[in-house]
Amino acid sequence: MAETHPTARWWRAEPMLLALTAAGLLLGLALWPLGLRAAATGCWLAVTVIALVPAVWWMVAALRRGQAGVDLIAVLALAGTALVHEYLAGALIAVMLTGGRALDAAARRRATRDLRALLERAPRTARRRAGDGVVVVPVDEVVPDDVLVVAPGETVPVDGRLLDTGAVLDESALTGEPLQVERAAGEPVRSGVVNAGGSFLIRAGATAAASTYAGIVRLAREAGAENAPVVRLADRYAAWFLPVTLIVATVAGLAAGSFTRAVAVLVVATPCPLLLAAPVAIVSGLSRASRLGVVIRGGGALENLGRARTLMMDKTGTLTAGAPAVVDVVAAPGRDTADVLRLAASVEKLSPHVLAAAIVTEALARGLPLVLPTGITESPGSGVSGEVGSHRVQVGKRPVTQSVPAWARAVEARARLDTAAIAWIVIDDEPAGAVLLHDPLRRQAPRTMRRLRDAGIDRLVMLTGDRWEPAREVAAVLGLDEVRAEQSPADKVTAVRAERERAVTVMVGDGVNDAPALAAATVGVAMGARGSSASSEAADIVLTTDRLDRLADAMDTARWARRIAVQSAVAGMALSLLAMIAAAAGLLPPAPGALLQEGIDVAVILNALRALRGDPAGRHPMADTTRRLLDRFRAEHDSLRELLALLRTAADRLAADDPAALAAIERAHTFLVGDLLPHERAEEQLLYPALAAPLGGPEATATMSRAHAEIQRLSARIGAHLDRAHAEGTLAGDQTDDLLACLYGLHTLLRLHFLQEEENYFTLGAAAPVAAAERR
Template sequence: MDRSAMRKQQQRRLFGAPRLEPALLTVTAGALAAGGIGRLAGAPGLADLCWALGTVAAVGPALSWVLADLRRGHAGVDVIAVLALGGTLLVHEYLAGALIALMLATGRTLEAAAQQRASRDLRALLERAPRTARLLTDDGVSTVPSAQVAVGDLLAVGPGEVVPVDGRVAGAQAVLDESALTGEPLTVRRVQGEAVRSGVVNAGGAFELRATATEQDSTYAGIVRLARQAGAESAPVVRLADRYAAWFLPLSLAVAGLAWLLSGSAVRAVAVLVVATPCPLLLAAPVAVVSGLSRASRLGVVIRDGGALEHLGRARTLLLDKTGTLTAGRPRVLDVVAAPRWQPAQVLRLAASLDQYSPHVLAEAVVDAARERGLRLSVPENVSEEPGRGATGTVAGRRMTIGRRAGAAELPTWARTVDNRAVLDGAAVAWLCVDGSPVGAVLLHDPLRPDAPRTLRRLRAAGIERLVMLTGDRAEPAREVGAVLGLDEVRAGLAPADKVAAVRAEHEGAVTVMVGDGVNDAPALAAADIGVAMGARGSTASSEAADIVLTTDRVDRLADAVAIAVRARRIAVQSALGGMVLSLVAMVAAAFGLLQPAVGALLQEGIDVAVILNALRVLRDDRRGRPQLTPSAEALIHRFAAEHDDLQDVLDAVRDAADRLSDGAGPQSLASVGEVHRLLTERLLPHEYAEEHQLYPALAPALGGPEATVTMSRAHAEIARLARRIATHLALARQGGSLSPEQLDDLRACLYGLHTVLRLHFTQEEESYFSLAP
């Protein structure tokens, strides 16, 4: 069998073979119309024959659906439809029978159409899967099946093509559309050496890709495997409909029998069965659940099946890994500390210059920080690296090392302060030594995801009652993260087996969700009722063990998934129960002779359409938990987020000036304070002014009005006040030639206070505002 035939067979398995329902709808509609024409033409016998044939045509499929339910071990609610069809034939209510047949066919066809519409995003995964790749060899370019691509092959990806396998950019940069995986519409740029996932689209010029995985081991193939398993057939909420049928079926039969017994009219019994035909119960739950799967897939959330979606909608306990889930999973520069007569920017530039050829994850973070701040890196010479110790080389003619501190010699005061800060902040330290002497240090840590606090607030709003962090990390940084996020419990220092035990302990009496990204999280994901994997950068093992995979590197998609699951389950139950209540009312009316079978059939048809349309509401975008930003507001967020990165050197300079004042108010210390004042006046204060008058007004409509940004505006006022106070101290020092001890203490307090306020203010803006935009 060729690849095309296999692909079509896979699609048939996922989305079903051609259905009987459209043909049945055509036959029953034709029979009803022909009978109507016959009645209008004065041929009642011909009319009854047409309607009877339409009824008989529906009996066979209805029986097959009942038998299919029985084979699955339960008496489906289609039993009532079969009884109603048979009853109309027995009492010669052929018009009612034809209407029931049309109702049954219409309901089933609507269900098929709803599933087709709801599954279009999942189907698109298969349809756009790359089939071939262009392989670059010494002999030129050749087109080969993507399954033949091996790790290390060099590929060419043309404009508009789908990347066939995971790899890294080789040569020119790539401009990519990652919306199929992430749900984000903006293009991204990947420079040489950066990773590219299969399934994304080349939105720019042609580029070369060095394969790092085969087709089957690549990101997109894993998502397609999940899509093949997606469906609502085994959803617990559908079984809930069957549980409703356990009492609805005997109740319907009892009412029909009682109506016949008390009135002596079989027609009334048939009328009761006609309006009791439970299409709302059959259709509402599957349509809502499959719609929820489709809605989630558009946001980059792949859910294995409807059962996982329904379970997620009932979850009350959420367990989360720390590294890579609540935190970024990659180290970032926390602070740069410089020795006397050195500047933090100078230390960072030299450290990054030496580290730029190192593959170490801490070295990458140092280089990234230097480039974000616009520092020009030098080309090092004679570079060597000792694993676990760091790199050594020559920069600008001086011998330098970056990494762990060697020896146990007595440290200067500033260096001992760095060690203390590293312990307090849970940070790693990369020491820069020039000619054997330490001149500075770079502190690195794994930062909290900016979108994590908002995500957890949304999860609580969606019904999650207990949030617990399970991590193998040390207790101190874990407790700090837990305190910032307001978690109910933090368990640190856990091995994979400990995480599994914790998941099982939380499982008692509640639906438990576990979220993680690493290989060590896979057992815990499998042990939980619902496992959620951060699949964008997480391990394959965690994705394979999970029930839900977030294909974009945003933890807020977890809150989206929970909100969709809760809404889908609520609408499914609402639709099923609403349809049943309407049917019960109609049954009572039919039992008292107020509804004839034909009229009841028309009424039941209207009920079916209403509940199916209600279930399809799940497909609509419900963004009540996410503020709606205008394009101009998103652009401003990106602008000011970039400015935050650029202003990190200003924050470093403020702290460095405060540290220098600890050694006294000498000329060098006052000069550093003067430099801080210049940076504040020329760069920081204009940034804060622009935020106050451009960003905050643009965000106000989405956040509910200007009152939402009042706290941040108060921080702007405090920053401006401290800047003015620093300027006043400098003016007094110029007038008197020096600072008094009291002035020195106040100036130092102003600088430390300003540094603290700025760090807190930047963090609040990044969490509350900048995390709103992609």
């Protein structure tokens, strides 16, 4: 879709106009001291005419849109200086006018919303069964009841139903969810999803044009087309400045009986603070945002972001990481957790499944040595199996057996509570363990939500294609105002349109399914680092780094740039009003008035350039030593978190009366004394004092210090129980309940403590790019 703004055709000519007018003005200034005054005035008149022609066009285009903005005053001033032979004043106004238009065009241009990625991804052919064979036909020739073959890796071309077999599908293009889903024979399948398993047959239920994916493309086009051009900040202020100028000029001219007096008023009233200062502030904001990894595709988007009150977000890939991660590895009684994970990851090394990648990543992060498996077989929907050394290992669905072990039932119950996926591990035909996987919340998400509230967002809404249970969990953690789950792309567009009617609305997403909603919002923001190119094409703002907190940076930048633009415009107009009074009194002829106006312009432009530096109140100075400490302790957290499972494993075995419970408790206590407590003491002695200055005082870390004290107390209590058990040769019955409370409580406390530190402190270490941008 092409830009619909009436002046869009001029944006390529505006830099040339600026160059011509500036060259003419300078040439005239060079000729005047040489005594070539006729030639100089001729240059200035030519410059005035060069600017007057497009200015008239811009004015007419504005009037057609029902707007009478800054262009009208500029046209009157240019024409007036030519009529009263104040050619230098006309040339000065011409340079200011074309300079402002060039800056405004650079800030206002927005990306065309052609959504090429959506169109390129749409299937163009389909494999249709014809007797005993298969023929490839254009997708437009598919009709309902055709039987189609969908090969591995192909996109389903039309809506239909599975025939004689199940299928494993990647539905992320429609729902945004990274986990693959299984569909049984007879279940519906939508166009746009990808076959992540073996070949299957579907019976077409609609034509390509009437299918789901084509509907997404149409929604995006319609939503993008309905957005009206942004009204410039300058024009909004000109709505009252214009009539004031015309009244003062008319009264001055009539009172003095001189047309020159009226022109002098128009010259000093030429709203260069609007033509120049506001665009400079906006362009400065765009420049600063780009250094922070935020590409804002125009001044209109920046202005609207600065006025936003409602923020709507997708969940997967936006608030969450968008890829499954291992939450825990549970080994069957008598099995070693590390060995079970090592065998599972070795088998999964050759699998393309999204869960396989997460399991392999977890094993490598723990430093486990993986080996190359042999005899690998993979059954879509069931899992992968192979030989690892002398063991036969299967990873995937839990085999159907006569009885389910108690530990496995506990894993299933926990997965339901945590809304986690389970990859079961079977070694030599015996259930050996399970890996729990979950799409984790981004570490920066809670802090980002708080920053957005502080920036003026009144309403936070989550839109997701995911189920209600994980959606509600994320919303509760982040304190969102509303959550809407199981949303189709059309549902998202409807919700965004409804919110946009009430307030300036920002929509954030990362998938193809989010593109229509991004286009429908007042401002669309795409997570461009990992999101689809379709969502980036549909968005006004693209976050080029995979960090949600850059959205808060963009909001801060937008509000600061808009504040500076308004401040510069208001101050400049106030000074212009004083100059208008002087001109009306006959104290300022046109040429000196134009020079004075230039002085006002320089002042407001210098003020507008402050937008490059960002809001001083929002800066958090942090020493490099503090940043290095944050990096150190964040890395230690990552390694320590993997060992927190020792506490839960020990508690589970104690609760199950496992003979190995005492040994498990000893391993947990060794971890506490040898790894965790030294880490906590180092934080207390090194990190927390260093954070006092950037966080505004030691009180900011007081609650974390209290948590350290509780961690120390519970660890000592567990140690006391172990001392007694060693003295008596076994755990006494009266120790069980207290040990369970200590182990489970400490596990929960540490998980919460780690999350709080990561969200409140460790995300500060990622502000290094912002600090670097400030220095540039």
